Structures are given as C-alpha cells and as structure tokens.
Amino acid sequence: MCQKESEIKQNPSHFEGTDEELEMSKTIQADFMDYVKGMKFFDPHIHMTSRTTDDYTALVDAGVVAIIEPAFWLGQPRTGLSSFKDYYSSLVGWERFRSSQFGIKHYCTIGLNSREANNEALAEEVMEILPLFLYKEGVVGVGEIGFDDQTAAEEKYYRQQLELSKEAGLPVQVHTPHRDKKKGTELSMSIALEHGIDPGMVIIDHNNEETVESVLDKGFWAAFTIYPFTKMGNERMVELVKKYGSQRIMINSAADWGISDPLAVPKTAALMKIRGISDEAIKMVCYQNAIDAFAQSGQINVADFETPQEIDQSLKFNGNTVLRGGQIPRVDKNSIFIS
Amino acid sequence: MNVKDNLFEVIKTNASQKELNWIETKATSSLQSLQTAFVATTRFVSKTSVNTFEKLKGINFNTWNLDKLVRSYFLVCLDVADEVSYTKTLNTLFETAENNEAVALISSLALLEHPENWLLRATDAVRSNIGIVFDAIAFENPYPQEFFSELAWNQLVLKCIFNDKSIHKIQGLDDRANKELAISVSNLAHERWAAGRTIPPQAWRLVTNFLDETIFEDIKKVFDSEDYKNQLAAALVCKNSGFLPAKNELKKHIELEQKVKDLSWSFLEV
Numbered sequence: 027m028c029q030k031e032s033e034i035k036q037n038p039s040h041f042e043g044t045d046e047e048l049e050m051s052k053t054i055q056a057d058f059m060d061y062v063k064g065m066k067f068f069d070p071h072i073h074m075t076s077r078t079t080d081d082y083t084a085l086v087d088a089g090v091v092a093i094i095e096p097a098f099w100l101g102q103p104r105t106g107l108s109s110f111k112d113y114y115s116s117l118v119g120w121e122r123f124r125s126s127q128f129g130i131k132h133y134c135t136i137g138l139n140s141r142e143a144n145n146e147a148l149a150e151e152v153m154e155i156l157p158l159f160l161y162k163e164g165v166v167g168v169g170e171i172g173f174d175d176q177t178a179a180e181e182k183y184y185r186q187q188l189e190l191s192k193e194a195g196l197p198v199q200v201h202t203p204h205r206d207k208k209k210g211t212e213l214s215m216s217i218a219l220e221h222g223i224d225p226g227m228v229i230i231d232h233n234n235e236e237t238v239e240s241v242l243d244k245g246f247w248a249a250f251t252i253y254p255f256t257k258m259g260n261e262r263m264v265e266l267v268k269k270y271g272s273q274r275i276m277i278n279s280a281a282d283w284g285i286s287d288p289l290a291v292p293k294t295a296a297l298m299k300i301r302g303i304s305d306e307a308i309k310m311v312c313y314q315n316a317i318d319a320f321a322q323s324g325q326i327n328v329a330d331f332e333t334p335q336e337i338d339q340s341l342k343f344n345g346n347t348v349l350r351g352g353q354i355p356r357v358d359k360n361s362i363f364i365s
Numbered sequence: 366m367n368v369k370d371n372l373f374e375v376i377k378t379n380a381s382q383k384e385l386n387w388i389e390t391k392a393t394s395s396l397q398s399l400q401t402a403f404v405a406t407t408r409f410v411s412k413t414s415v416n417t418f419e420k421l422k423g424i425n426f427n428t429w430n431l432d433k434l435v436r437s438y439f440l441v442c443l444d445v446a447d448e449v450s451y452t453k454t455l456n457t458l459f460e461t462a463e464n465n466e467a468v469a470l471i472s473s474l475a476l477l478e479h480p481e482n483w484l485l486r487a488t489d490a491v492r493s494n495i496g497i498v499f500d501a502i503a504f505e506n507p508y509p510q511e512f513f514s515e516l517a518w519n520q521l522v523l524k525c526i527f528n529d530k531s532i533h534k535i536q537g538l539d540d541r542a543n544k545e546l547a548i549s550v551s552n553l554a555h556e557r558w559a560a561g562r563t564i565p566p567q568a569w570r571l572v573t574n575f576l577d578e579t580i581f582e583d584i585k586k587v588f589d590s591e592d593y594k595n596q597l598a599a600a601l602v603c604k605n606s607g608f609l610p611a612k613n614e615l616k617k618h619i620e621l622e623q624k625v626k627d628l629s630w631s632f633l634e635v
Contacts, residue, residue, distance in 0.1 A: 111461060118463035123495040155461070161405040162463045324408065 059088060061296035065308070066332070069291045070094040070316035071170070071199070071231060071251065071278035074132070075113075075121050081281070081288045082128040088292040091331040092131040094320060095121060096170040096199050099139045101283055107151040110138075114159045122164065131331040133320070135169030135199045136160055143183040144175070153186060160194045166323040167191070169199025170231060173210040176203060181217070188221045196323050198228045199249075202237065204256065211237045215244055229319050232257055232280070238266060242274060247319045251280040252290035260294040264301045272310035276319065368421060368476050372438040375417045379431055384410050388435055392442045400454050403439045404466065410435045422475050423507040423536055429472070436469035437476060445478045452482070459486055464495060471501035474508040481512055488513075491521050499524070503535055510537030519546045526553065526568045533567065533634040547575035551583050563590075566598035567633045573601075576608035584611065588618060594633055600625040601633070 067090045074082070074095050085093070095117055104110055117134040125132035136159040138152045159165060168191040173180050191198045198218065203210035211230060218228050225245035232251045233241060241248040250266070251257040263277060279290035287293065295312045299305070320326060366374070376388060387409045391402035412430045419426055426434060445451050455477075459470055471490045474483050487509065490502035502509060502521070509521055518541055525532045532538055550571050554564050569587060572580050587599040596618075603615035604625050615622050 115461055115463075119467070120495065123464060123497075157401070158404060158457070158461050161401065161408065163407045163465060164463070 058293050058296040061299040062089060062292050065089050065292070065295060065305075066091050066313055067291045067295065068092050068313045068316045069278050069288075070229070070276060070320060071096055071249065071280045072288060073098060073280070073282040074125060075116060076283040077281060077288060079124075079128075082125065082130065085130060085288055086128050088289050090130065090292065092133065092317075092326075093125065094133045094135060094166060094199075094316070096135040096167075096201075097137050097139065098170055098201075098282070099141045103142055103145065104148070107148065107155070110148075110152050111155060114155075118159070118162050118164060133164050133166045133326065135167035136162075136165050137168045137171040137187055137199075138183050139170060140172050140174035140180045140184070140201060140203075143180045144177055146179050146182075149179065149183055153183065156187070156190060157194075160190060160196060164325055165196070166320040166325045167197040167199045167229070168194070169229075170201040171198065172201040172214050173203050174201070176206065176210055176213065181213075184214070185217060185221065188218060188223055191227070192221065192223060196227075197320055198223065200228060200230050202230060202232045207232075207234065208236050212240065215241065215246060218246075219244075227322060229276075231278070234258060235262065235266065238270060238275075242270060247274050247276065247315070249316075250275070250277045252277055252294050253280050253284075253286050255285070260290065260297050263294050264298050264303065267298060267303055267307060267311055268301075272307035272315070274315060274319075275311050276315040277311055278316075369438070369441045371419065371421055372434065372441060372476075375415065375419050375426055376431075376434060376438055378417065379413070379415050379434070380410065384431075384435075388438070391439065396444060396450055396454050399439050399443055400458060403436050403458060403469075404461075404463075406436050406439070407432050407465070423505075424472070424475070425505055428505060432465070433469045433472065436466065437473040440470070440473050441476055451478075455483075464497060467493075467495075467498045468501040471498060472506060474502075475506065475511065480508065484512055484517075488517050488520075491517070491524060499528075500530070503530065505534060505536065507536050509535070510541060515541075515543055515545060519543070519549060522546060522571065523549055523553065526550065526564055529565060531567075531635060532565075532571075533630065539570070542571050542574060544575045547572040547580060551580050554583055558586075563592070563595070565635070566592070566594040567630060567635070569598040569602050570605075570630045573605045574607070576602070576606050576611055581608065581610055581614075585614065588614070588621075596621055597625060597628065598633060601628065601630060 067088070069090055070093070072093050072095060074093065097114060097117060100113070104113070114136055117136070122132045136156065138149055138156065143149050160168065168187050171184055171187045173184065188198060200214050200218070202214060215225070215230065219225065226247070229247040229249050230241045231249040233248045234257070238248050250263055252260050252263055257280070267275065277291055277294055279286060279288050281288040281290065291312050295308050298308050298311070317326060317328060377385065380388065391399060394402070410432045412432050415426050415429045415431055415434050417426050443451055443454060458466065462470060471487070474480055474487055477483060487502055490498055493499045503525055509518060513521065522532060522535060522538070523546070525535065550564070550568055557564050569584070572584070576584070584599050584602055587595050590596060600615060600618060600621040603611040606612070
C-alpha cells in the first residue's frame with residue numbers, strides 16, 4: 027500500500043496516463059501550486075496544535091481559507107480531567123486565535139476520542155464537561171469519535187456521544203480504525219443508524235477503496251485522509267473520484283504530530299486537475315462538500331472566509347499585526363540575519 | 366436601578382422580541398442553566414452593535430455587541446446567595462471560555478459581586494497573548510484602575526506600549542501614573558533605542574510628572590529625534606511638567622513651543 031520513492035522510480039508502469047500527463051507529473055512536486063491558482067480549499071480535518079507557524083503560512087499560500095480541528099489523542103494518554111479541559115479550551119481559544127493571525131478561519135469538533143474512551147474512570151468525567159464545549163461558537167460537530175480497538179468501552183462512549191450530537195443538533199465526525207477498518211466502519215454506521223441519526227449528519231472519516239461504497243450507499247458523507255504511508259495516497263484518491271464522482275466525498279490532511287502533509291488537500295486538488303478532473307468536481311471534493319456537511323451545525327458563516335475581512339487592529343500578537351490576504355510578516359529563511 | 370436592571374433596559378431596546386423571550390426565560394433559570402445559556406448565547410442572540418447612551422461604572426456599552434451584553438447580563442443574573450456555587454460557576458466559565466466568552470467575562474468583571482475576588486482572572490487576561498482578551502481588560506474597562514496593584518497596573522500599561530496598543534484607551538491612565546512606571550518607560554525606550562527601534566510618542570506622557578535629571582536626558586533625546594511626533598511628545602511633556610529644566614528646555618524649541626500651546630496628548634493618540 028505504501029509507495030516508496032524507489033518503487034515509483036523502478037515501476038513507473040503504475041501510471042496510466044498520457045505521455046503529456048506523465049511529463050507533468052514529474053514536475054508537480056516543484057510547482058503544484060500552478061495548477062490550483064485561484065482555488066480555495068477547506069481542510070475539514072487537521073490538528074494544528076501539533077503544527078508550526080510555517081505550516082500556517084504554507085496553508086495560506088496554497089489557498090486554504092478554513093479548517094476544522096477535531097479533538098483527538100495527543101500521542102500519549104492524558105491522566106486527568108484538567109488536561110482534557112485545557113485541550114478543549116485551547117481548540118476554541120489559543121489555536122483559534124493563532125489561526126486567525128494567518129487569516130485562516132478555524133473551526134473545531136469536540137469529543138472524547140476512542141483510544142482514551144478506554145480509561146473509563148476518566149472518560150466518565152470527560153463526558154460531564156463535553157456539553158459545556160459542544161455549544162460553543164465555532165464548534166461544528168462532535169468528533170473525532172468512534173472506534174480504535176473496537177472495545178466495549180469505545181462503543182459505550184461512542185453511543186453516548188451520538189446522543190449528545192442529537193441533542194445539540196451537531197454533525198458527527200467519525201474516526202474509523204486503522205486495524206480491521208472495514209468491520210469498524212460498518213459497526214460505526216450501524217450504531218449511528220440505530221440511534222436514529224440521519225446519515226447526512228455523519229461524516230465517516232479515513233475511508234479507503236474497501237469502505238467507500240458502503241458508506242456512500244448508506245447515505246453518509248465519505249471523507250478521505252490523504253496521509254503518507256498509513257492512509258490514502260493522492261493518486262489513489264484521484265482514481266476514487268473518477269470512479270465515484272464528487273457527491274458526498276471530501277478529502278482532508280489529518281496532519282498531526284506524525285509524518286503528514288498539511289498541504290494534502292491543495293496537492294491532491296492539483297493532481298486531480300492534472301489528471302483531468304473538472305474544476306467543479308475538485309471544488310466539491312476539496313471545499314464545498316465539507317462546508318455543506320459541517321455547516322449543518324449552524325456555526326459556519328462562509329462570509330467569514332470568502333470575503334476579505336476588515337483588518338482588526340486589535341488583533342495583535344507579540345507586537346505584530348498579522349494582516350489578512352497574504353500580508354503575513356515573512357521571515358526570509360535563507361537570511362542569516364534575524365531582525 | 367441596580368446593575369441587572371440597567372443592563373436589561375439596554376438589552377430591551379436592542380434585542381428582537383424573539384431574542385428577548387429567550388433571554389428572559391434563561392435569566393430566571395437555575396445556575397446550571399444560566400451557565401449553559403452564557404455559552405450558548407451566540408446561538409440565540411445576534412452580534413449586532415449595541416446602540417445606547419447608557420454607561421455603567423465607566424463602561425460604554427456603545428462599543429459592545431449584543432451577544433456580549435447578554436452574556437454580561439447573564440453573569441449579573443447569577444445567584445450570589447450561595448457563594449460557593451456562585452464562585453464555582455464563574456470559575457468553570459473562565460476555565461472553559463472560548464475567546465468571545467473570555468472577552469465577555471473580562472469586560473464584565475467590574476459589574477460582578479465582590480469584584481475584588483477576581484483579581485487573578487484580571488491579571489491573567491493581561492498575561493494573555495490573545496489580542497481581544499488582552500484588550501478586554503486593558504481598554505474601556507474600569508476594573509484595573511480600581512483594583513490593580515501598582516505592579517499589576519504598570520505591567521498592563523507597559524504591555525500596551527510594548528505591543529503598540531493605544532494606551533489612551535486605558536481608564537485612569539493619567540490618574541494612576543507613577544514614578545516606577547515612568548522609570549520603566551524610560552528603560553524600555555533605552556532598550557528600543559539600542560535595537561534601533563522607538564517607543565510610541567504617546568508613551569512619554571507617562572513621565573510628565575516624574576521628570577528628574579535622568580529621565581530629562583531622555584526627553585532631550587526625544588527632542589532631537591527626526592520624527593515630528595516624537596518632537597511634539599517631548600514638547601508636550603515639558604509643557605505639562607513642573608520640572609524647571611524642562612520648562613527652560615521647551616523655550617529653546619520655539620516652533621514646537623508654539624505648536625503645543627493649543628495641543629493636548631489627544632493629538633498623538635493613535
């Protein structure tokens with residue numbers, strides 16, 4: 027499944043395009059942005075707390091105007107309620123502010139992730155404070171929740187959070203497991219339906235070739251994570267869009283603290299463009315579908331990122347005013363002088 | 366009228382009937398329900414600008430949006446009889462606040478019961494690097510003037526200067542000017558000059574009543590600046606100061622002396 031660079035070089039036969047396309051694909055790494063000039067992107071799954079300001083700058087440059095940061099696992103288990111509380115607070119506080127400094131509209135989904143659902147004593151406490159965050163401005167869903175090891179505890183808190191989502195009228199962003207994905211995906215969907223949740227309110231994430239058909243057939247949104255090695259590659263993604271079209275399909279980077287690529291959405295858009303997918307379909311998959319799905323929360327106002335904002339002089343960070351529209355103070359990375 | 370009634374009067378003239386119905390239902394409900402209403406306000410109340418001449422404890426609600434006003438109202442509706450649950454509720458709101466909620470909380474500090482109990486929340490807001498949260502405590506807020514120690518006050522003013530923010534919007538700026546702050550302003554200027562940078566001209570107003578031999582040297586340097594606004598700042602300091610050498614110094618700058626005769630610091634407020 028994973029593509030090593032050496033394999034690509036030795037086996038170019040996996041590429042089944044025209045000679046012209048082949049030529050283009052060789053240069054794409056250097057100038058992929060030429061293919062997506064003027065396009066706007068919405069990345070509905072990216073963990074910016076784990077990323078640097080360089081990434082924010084790169085996102086702006088590539089045309090990403092809005093993002094959703096789902097609450098997730100921090101790489102190691104939290105040991106107390108306060109850590110959860112501070113993390114959720116940071117998603118609607120500091121990170122939201124940090125993002126605004128780059129002119130990127132930051133939304134989030136709030137939930138108890140599947141891994142940490144297995145610490146039941148702590149999970150109980152977390153469930154108590156979740157409603158306090160779910161009703162906050164800019165919280166566009168319950169997420170990312172679902173299964174990891176597919177344990178009883180994971181199922182218990184998945185169900186409880188589905189009920190919360192119903193109560194709050196929020197979409198659900200469902201993480202599907204790495205291991206035994208197909209079974210976990212089917213289970214996640216059947217439980218959601220069992221709770222009487224409209225599949226149109228559920229975004230099933232991290233799909234692949236094996237899961238997508240069932241997800242779309244049942245009326246759920248199918249999200250694909252373009253993530254090196256462990257999830258989808260973007261060439262496979264292009265093929266999927268060719269096969270399944272652009273209805274209810276969206277892509278994301280799920281960039282986090284692992285080896286991941288925050289530019290996965292614009293890069294995949296470029297590849298789709300090169301491989302002949304229409305601009306309209308690219309827009310659906312890389313922008314509009316995510317908005318349509320998560321705007322059901324009532325918390326997305328597209329004017330916030332589609333029309334240039336007034337520069338708010340009160341938004342200053344350490345003495346710098348970061349302006350919208352690509353006017354971010356630049357650091358010349360090649361300069362030896364730091365001033 | 367008490368604070369609560371006052372706020373409600375302003376809300377009544379600015380909210381729609383539908384919004385009013387929701388607000389009234391929530392305002393009389395349990396502590397828990399009020400807490401949730403505070404969070405959920407933006408789902409039921411618009412963010413339109415408030416239109417009013419009403420001022421309360423120096424707060425000008427004309428610069429507020431309706432959602433902020435309603436949140437503030439919910440805070441003063443919290444039942445204070447049981448101090449333990451009252452404090453717990455407010456602490457929870459502070460600890461889980463989204464940015465706009467934090468702004469509403471900080472802006473309302475002076476309206477709360479026992480406002481002095483929330484000093485740490487206020488100084489934490491000064492420590493914040495989130496622009497709107499810092500601004501909520503710094504500007505058009507009566508709280509710092511009334512409750513901040515000199516140390517906390519000076520931190521607030523210095524951070525404003527450091528971040529090029531408008532110090533004139535701090536309530537009580539001239540009343541709470543002090544010698545320590547004047548020395549800090551001078552020190553900051555020296556640091557900036559060493560780095561080839563400057564401080565905003567307006568900051569010099571803070572040394573006016575605390576000129577001594579040392580700080581007066583700075584003012585002479587500011588007179589020599591190539592920047593006209595800095596020159597004006599130096600002239601204004603000398604005009605308003607009782608320090609005799611400063612008075613004499615101003616006479617050496619005839620044009621500037623003329624210029625600042627009818628000028629106040631508001632000319633340099635940005």
